[in-house]
Amino acid sequence: MKLGAVGGDWLDERVGGGGLVKFFARKIFPDHWSFMFGEVALYSFVILLISGTFLTMFFDPSMTEVEYDGPYEALQGMHMSRAYESTLYISFEVKGGLLFRQMHHWAALVFMVAIFVHMFRVFFTGAFRKPRELNWLVGFSLMVLGMVAGFTGYSLPDDVLSGNGLRVVDGLMKAIPIVGTYISMLLFGGEFPGTHIIPRFFTMHILLVPAMILGLIAIHLVMLVAHKHAHYPGPGRTDRNVVGFPLFPVYTAKAGGFFFLVFGIITLVSATTAINAIWVYGPYDPSPVSAGSQPDWYMLWTDGGLRLIPGWEFTIFGYTVSLNILLPMVVYGGLLAFLALYPFIEAWVTGDDREHHVLDLPYNTPVRTGLGVAWISVYLILAMAATNDLIALKMHLSINDLTWLFRISIFVAPVLLFWITKRLCLSIQRQKRNLVLHGEETSRVVRTKTGDMLEIHEPLDEFERWVLVQHDDFRPLKAGNGVSALRAKATSFFFKDRIAPVSPAELREAMEHAHHEKHVIDEVTDGDYRIPAEKAMH
Amino acid sequence: MNDNLDGSSPARGVSAIAPKEGGGFPNPGLAPHVHRQADSDKRAERRAERVVAGLFLLSVLGTAVFIAAYFLVTPTGTNIFAEEGSTRAVWWSNLITGLGLAIAVFFIGAAAVHWAKTLMPDEEMVEERHALRGTDETRQAAAAIITEGLQESGIGRRPLIVTTMVAALAALPIAVLAPLSTLGPLPGNKLHHTFWKAGMRLARDHDGTPIRAADVAMNSIFHVMPEDLTEETEHFLEERAKAAAVIVRIDPALGKNEESLANGHEGILVFSKICTHVGCPVALYEQQTHHMLCPCHQSTFDVTDGAKVIFGPAHRPLPQLPIEVDAEGYLVATGDFPEPIGPSFWDIHKDK
Numbered sequence: 101m102k103l104g105a106v107g108g109d110w111l112d113e114r115v116g117g118g119g120l121v122k123f124f125a126r127k128i129f130p131d132h133w134s135f136m137f138g139e140v141a142l143y144s145f146v147i148l149l150i151s152g153t154f155l156t157m158f159f160d161p162s163m164t165e166v167e168y169d170g171p172y173e174a175l176q177g178m179h180m181s182r183a184y185e186s187t188l189y190i191s192f193e194v195k196g197g198l199l200f201r202q203m204h205h206w207a208a209l210v211f212m213v214a215i216f217v218h219m220f221r222v223f224f225t226g227a228f229r230k231p232r233e234l235n236w237l238v239g240f241s242l243m244v245l246g247m248v249a250g251f252t253g254y255s256l257p258d259d260v261l262s263g264n265g266l267r268v269v270d271g272l273m274k275a276i277p278i279v280g281t282y283i284s285m286l287l288f289g290g291e292f293p294g295t296h297i298i299p300r301f302f303t304m305h306i307l308l309v310p311a312m313i314l315g316l317i318a319i320h321l322v323m324l325v326a327h328k329h330a331h332y333p334g335p336g337r338t339d340r341n342v343v344g345f346p347l348f349p350v351y352t353a354k355a356g357g358f359f360f361l362v363f364g365i366i367t368l369v370s371a372t373t374a375i376n377a378i379w380v381y382g383p384y385d386p387s388p389v390s391a392g393s394q395p396d397w398y399m400l401w402t403d404g405g406l407r408l409i410p411g412w413e414f415t416i417f418g419y420t421v422s423l424n425i426l427l428p429m430v431v432y433g434g435l436l437a438f439l440a441l442y443p444f445i446e447a448w449v450t451g452d453d454r455e456h457h458v459l460d461l462p463y464n465t466p467v468r469t470g471l472g473v474a475w476i477s478v479y480l481i482l483a484m485a486a487t488n489d490l491i492a493l494k495m496h497l498s499i500n501d502l503t504w505l506f507r508i509s510i511f512v513a514p515v516l517l518f519w520i521t522k523r524l525c526l527s528i529q530r531q532k533r534n535l536v537l538h539g540e541e542t543s544r545v546v547r548t549k550t551g552d553m554l555e556i557h558e559p560l561d562e563f564e565r566w567v568l569v570q571h572d573d574f575r576p577l578k579a580g581n582g583v584s585a586l587r588a589k590a591t592s593f594f595f596k597d598r599i600a601p602v603s604p605a606e607l608r609e610a611m612e613h614a615h616h617e618k619h620v621i622d623e624v625t626d627g628d629y630r631i632p633a634e635k636a637m638h
Numbered sequence: 639m640n641d642n643l644d645g646s647s648p649a650r651g652v653s654a655i656a657p658k659e660g661g662g663f664p665n666p667g668l669a670p671h672v673h674r675q676a677d678s679d680k681r682a683e684r685r686a687e688r689v690v691a692g693l694f695l696l697s698v699l700g701t702a703v704f705i706a707a708y709f710l711v712t713p714t715g716t717n718i719f720a721e722e723g724s725t726r727a728v729w730w731s732n733l734i735t736g737l738g739l740a741i742a743v744f745f746i747g748a749a750a751v752h753w754a755k756t757l758m759p760d761e762e763m764v765e766e767r768h769a770l771r772g773t774d775e776t777r778q779a780a781a782a783i784i785t786e787g788l789q790e791s792g793i794g795r796r797p798l799i800v801t802t803m804v805a806a807l808a809a810l811p812i813a814v815l816a817p818l819s820t821l822g823p824l825p826g827n828k829l830h831h832t833f834w835k836a837g838m839r840l841a842r843d844h845d846g847t848p849i850r851a852a853d854v855a856m857n858s859i860f861h862v863m864p865e866d867l868t869e870e871t872e873h874f875l876e877e878r879a880k881a882a883a884v885i886v887r888i889d890p891a892l893g894k895n896e897e898s899l900a901n902g903h904e905g906i907l908v909f910s911k912i913c914t915h916v917g918c919p920v921a922l923y924e925q926q927t928h929h930m931l932c933p934c935h936q937s938t939f940d941v942t943d944g945a946k947v948i949f950g951p952a953h954r955p956l957p958q959l960p961i962e963v964d965a966e967g968y969l970v971a972t973g974d975f976p977e978p979i980g981p982s983f984w985d986i987h988k989d990k
Binding site: 126127128131165171172179191192193194195196197198199202203231264267268270271272274275276277278280281282284285286287288289290291292293294296326327328334335336337338339340341342343344345346349350351353354356357358359360361362363364365367368370371372385386387388389390391392393403406407408409410411412413415418419420421422424425449450451452453454455457488489499500503562563565566569570572573574575576577581582583591594595598600601603604605607 | 732748981987
């Protein structure tokens with residue numbers, strides 16, 4: 101086929117389309133289900149842009165007060181902002197409006213879930229190692245921006261629930277020493293709630309934040325192409341190649357198709373499941389609040405710490421420092437900083453400056469996996485603490501006891517779960533080691549003439565074995581000789597408990613032993629490994 | 639696998655990588671490929687082709703449903719499933735439009751993925767990676783360009799320009815503060831005062847009617863606002879956000895705080911409704927225990943003890959509005975809250 105035959109001549113002579121096709125079309129991407137989370141995030145963002153554009157056609161980000169005279173009877177005659185009224189208009193009067201509103205909100209929830217799961221896929225498989233540290237930071241920024249986009253978005257309808265969310269944010273800002281009240285006044289354009297916050301959030305939500313997200317996504321993907329996708333260990337896969345399927349046609353169909361699948365599922369959920377029914381909450385008024393006030397799930401963790409912290413506040417030289425707000429903020433900052441900096445911390449510990457394109461299996465890095473699980477446990481406890489009133493209600497528990505339980509477990513759980521995870525990883529390593537050396541157990545036992553019992557083992561073939569023996573191994577370093585005492589301690593923390601991978605010599609020895617055993621077994625069974633019942637069948 | 643792509647070892651410091659005993663295992667290379675049914679069986683191939691086509695047709699059907707729903711199942715107009723303009727009509731419109739769109743997009747995806755999985759080649763391909771690091775020549779050339787460029791700019795020889803440039807770039811960000819300052823007024827003493835003044839009647843929040851002391855039964859709770867605060871008031875919502883208060887009535891014998899009781903009237907006490915933690919309305923009152931609970935973060939205040947915090951993240955008690963009863967028997971404030979209401983801030987304890 102000639103380029104001209106598909107209209108390519110024209111494009112090639114103007115934008116060098118031929119070169120682009122040559123460069124991109126046969127790019128190889130590896131296949132694995134865990135690589136799809138990032139795709140889900142990307143596609144739900146596209147759905148957010150599409151549904152969001154639809155919503156801007158009808159939404160009026162204004163805090164001008166109006167009296168409702170629309171079709172929803174329960175609110176007729178009530179005073180509300182234009183923002184709230186136009187959200188009701190979208191929900192009850194615009195054709196397809198409710199659908200697009202619900203798709204927008206559901207897609208936002210899916211976007212954040214996908215980002216988190218993708219982030220932890222990357223974390224647990226060590227995909228953040230050189231050369232992908234910068235892309236990790238870009239991804240991290242996307243996660244933070246996703247939260248900002250979500251918060252500024254669900255605040256826009258100006259309902260009671262989101263209004264109280266804003267009020268909490270106002271309270272948080274006021275707690276910042278010295279400049280807190282100034283920041284609050286500037287953001288709200290005066291005292292809370294004022295008449296500026298919705299239009300200001302609107303600009304952030306539909307322009308500033310999505311533009312930043314879009315820009316960072318572009319960088320994320322350009323780096324993905326430059327690095328080429330990492331792949332899981334397997335026969336034929338190395339740090340110097342990438343094994344998989346070409347962008348055209350296989351991934352065009354698979355990934356392109358996957359976009360439509362994600363789109364379809366989000367639409368199905370939005371068609372059948374109500375979300376953020378703002379007409380139930382009512383328009384924002386500073387006086388009411390209902391029990392069971394929770395933010396969207398991805399903001400839960402930021403509320404949890406505020407519920408767990410005791411009422412600590414002190415006054416120094418007549419000035420007030422609200423630890424009951426600042427301390428949780430410091431914890432949140434610490435949690436985020438840990439994530440952002442982890443690739444650099446680990447690289448410092450290992451001193452490993454090689455390029456890595458073959459992913460780690462999580463059980464081969466017990467301490468990293470343990471740290472990840474510990475981080476997630478803190479995150480989840482904070483998120484659960486933010487729903488403590490709902491848990492208490494559903495499970496008939498005292499909310500005070502529950503709060504105390506979370507207060508204690510936020511210290512205990514991460515340590516415990518780190519330890520359990522680490523031990524589990526080491527156990528799996530031991531099991532895999534046995535598998536390599538002795539092969540698969542067949543549950544068929546032979547008794548020799550001397551009365552010894554021998555189990556028949558099925559050895560692994562070299563392709564299966566490769567996955568279990570290819571991984572890198574690290575050992576603790578001694579201080580001195582260019583290794584600081586701190587780093588020696590760190591390497592000890594990371595690599596002190598270590599299961600050495602099988603060496604070729606060990607495997608040879610094990611095979612010799614197995615060969616000898618097989619000889620004995622064959623003598624007894626004449627090489628027929630069927631059990632008596634199976635023999636009788638034939 | 640122990641080396642960089644170019645076979646080097648760590649450039650700086652000491653690596654904790656353990657050497658591979660015996661040099662490790664050799665990579666066996668790609669495993670032999672197993673073919674799919676559709677690769678060898680013509681009938682399986684045709685079946686797969688028909689399935690893909692069928693899925694694409696389903697999508698067309700979905701598109702038709704979606705478009706039809708825009709005319710036949712609308713929220714306010716024609717609706718073949720529910721009464722026009724009813725809430726059910728909205729529900730049906732959402733459901734049918736949504737199902738149509740879901741089918742329209744989902745089955746395009748299903749068809750494409752099935753096509754790729756059954757009919758496109760599934761033999762893995764290998765692409766070589768190249769080190770991201772430039773070659774030594776490239777790096778040298780890059781370094782030379784930068785050195786040369788810096789020399790051409792004369793940045794090393796012209797300290798005057800450099801100093802002034804740094805000064806200009808450092809000064810510019812300060813310019814951002816000017817437009818920033820126009821975003822809102824300065825706090826001044828706004829956070830220290832509310833709408834309440836001496837002699838102002840306490841009115842029910844929902845209908846604005848004033849409350850007589852006699853109306854307040856034992857263990858009851860009223861959500862109140864200043865009677866003079868109406869929708870015509872300037873900064874209506876802002877004032878409401880600060881003035882919101884609750885009336886509770888306790889048996890004075892239960893009172894543990896003399897000063898608090900003295901600011902009330904026969905056990906009728908009025909507290910700010912705005913939580914001193916981050917400012918949620920403290921809306922839940924437990925009549926049995928005389929505790930007020932904030933539904934946001936569960937700060938719990940004991941109204942028998944001057945709304946002291948007994949659980950949760952708040953630190954300061956809810957400020958109490960001093961009241962008395964006027965000549966007609968209505969509850970009136972004798973002044974503003976004695977201290978700022980709501981969340982703490984840096985200079986909350988400074989008089990303003």
